[in-house]
Amino acid sequence: MDIRLLGLDTPFLHAIHNMIDPDDSETNKSVSAPTRTYVRDARAMAATPADVKEYPNSYVFVIDMPGLKSGDIKVQVEDDNVLLISGERKREEEKEGAKFIRMERRVGKFMRKFALPENANTDKITAVCHDGVLTVTVEKLPPPEPKKPKTIEVRIG
DSSP states (O other): OOGGGGTOOOHHHHHHHHHHOHHHHHHTOOTTSOOHHHHHHHHHHHTOOOEEEEOSSEEEEEEEOTTOOGGGEEEEEETTTEEEEEEEEOOOOOOTTOOOSOOOSOOEEEEEEEEOOTTEEEEEEEEEEETTEEEEEEEEOOOOOOOOOOOOOOOOO
């Protein structure tokens, strides 16, 4: 049913209509609509809070990851300056006779991307997960030495 026929053509009602009637929205799908992968990654990033600290010699990224093993976490550098922290928390296997009454702990993919500054040394990155807290340390490159003036010998000719 088209809600415009009822004279209710507000953006809010239009959005609700598209959620309720997906068949209609599939035919009007825009080429620029986000892909499922993009939406999944955006949700994973929004659900993965992080603290970022800067020290004189390093940058430190701290992310809570309770219950995860080191094999469940990936720390990578993409495009020479993007720190990617990702992984997945899987649902516990149900034991015979047990049923969930409430499920509030987050399961699924998590991910964060951080653009590293120019002085980040991507060859010296460490990652440690202790008591459910992942700490990724990226050392800074030493500051460039100031250029000394070049002296040119003057010859008499």
